[in-house]
Amino acid sequence: MNGFLVVNKPKGVTSHDVVKKVKRAINAKKVGHTGTLDPFATGVLLLCINEATSLARFFESDVKEYVAVMKLGEETDTYDLEGRITAKNDVSPVREDDIVSVLKGFEGSVLQVPPIFSALKKNGIPLYKFARQGIDIEREPRTVNIYEVEVMEASIPYVKFRVVCSKGTYIRSMCHDAGKKLGCGAHLVSLERIRNGRFSLGDSLDIESVSMDKIISLEEMFKELPAVFVDEADMRYVMNGMNPERAKISCSLYKDGTMIKYIFLDRIIALGHFDGDRFKWVRIFKSSLN
Template sequence: MHGLLIIDKPQGMTSHDVVRRVRRFFRTKRVGHTGTLDPMATGVLPVAIGEATKIVQFLMAGQKRYRATLKLGETTDTYDAEGTITQCRPVPPITFADIARCCQKFTGNIEQIPPMFSAIKKNGTPLHRLARQGIEVEREPRNVEISRIEVLEVSLPYVTLEVDCGKGTYIRSLAHDLGEELAVGAHLTALRRTRNGFFDEGDAVSLERLETASIADIPLLSPLEALRGFALLQVSTEAARALRFGIPPGLQSIEGPCSLNEGDTAGLVHGGHLLAVVRFAPGRQRERRGDFEFLRVMNQGDEDD
């Protein structure tokens, strides 16, 4: 069994808890998710099974969308409602426009300091382990991209935002930083991921549905279907055979138009199956190594399992 399953993660579970449940349902250990959600968070969690685990890295690269609720006036050690309150401050009559202006300061390519309660490691030790021992260490700022923050609702002390961002963005840190910019403090009280790359809530199934349905009724996307949004190039039969021996194709083996730019990622397809994920590298042809560089090669023998 190979493919991608879009799970609607419930609150109170870790992403790895979801992976364990999917492993039991499909009776396989080859299961991985495409981006951690905190236990408090809910929403879209793509889970790869079997051969589809080979394309997780490409699915994680897409933009994500979150609906986040903040409580102004209180900060916590975890930057969310699961932590201990560390400071309380009065909340003045902040307006919708005030918050919208503040949000603009956090859009674009910005530097963000990750929270202590995170899986990032310091000298091999996860920060959250140090935090639980009462140890706080200096964290290096990370470059993240937040392309949009829209204020959906203001009902003080609560504010609800919709955030579009790239990989590695901590919404908890964003909530904390917005609170500091507003000079009142804030922490995250609710978070839902509504979109992950090319997958949204409409694609997701609940764990309850998963565990009460038969495998035949589960909307499992094939590895080929999972690469929606990527260029998919049909290769000739001869090129497909050569690929089995590690020989990348040249442009002359592509059936149909190829409008890639150098460095673009694409999928190679034959007979309705994904054969490989490649990077377009036309300069390699001069070295007689084809026009594509392999990033991941699928086990074609397992595609029909």
């Protein structure tokens, strides 16, 4: 079965570990995820099952929401609790109003330098490999969008806050940068992803609870997409990857780039969209007819 699972990643395992466990649990051919969580982090992880793995890229840009806790007064080389402490500073001058002002100041479109301990690549090599060799590679700042920041609790030196942000935002970097602005240093000590796109913690399953009957079908996931219904003859054109316009299958209403689903016998057999004047198949689900 093709589809999706939403799991609550536990602390202490990698996102790849979760993928492997789920793959074994449901005996799937393929499982992938739409956005890595660090091993110490917990929360919502959207998994793509079987042929749906080819659609992961369409969910990677979904808005994420986190609850984080940072510790003031200490900097680490990884910007989180798993790193080596590189500096300690007095936090007594820091006031809650200062913390709120600094964190709220990140709202908007900001340039963020990713941590050296990250999987981002420089010249084809992951940054963390340079870091492990003690090489401080220059990292290019990247534009990220931070839509909302809310300080939930400030029990100095610990600060709990909620952040809604775009793909590519490093909460570790946000904590590190906040510590610099406050003049005392800081690092991330806990992180929970409470929302990934339309899915929240309430939608998430414990890994031990996953099963085939919990898979979100393609039909459910894409129920809002415009549909083109095809008969058996047109289904064969679609399954062979023929351009639907040449096959005279209606799709000209959606030349604005909207994703279109093709339905045969109540099953999604393909997804496609226009890129300019050219139609492109996103995925043809051969196994939908099984």
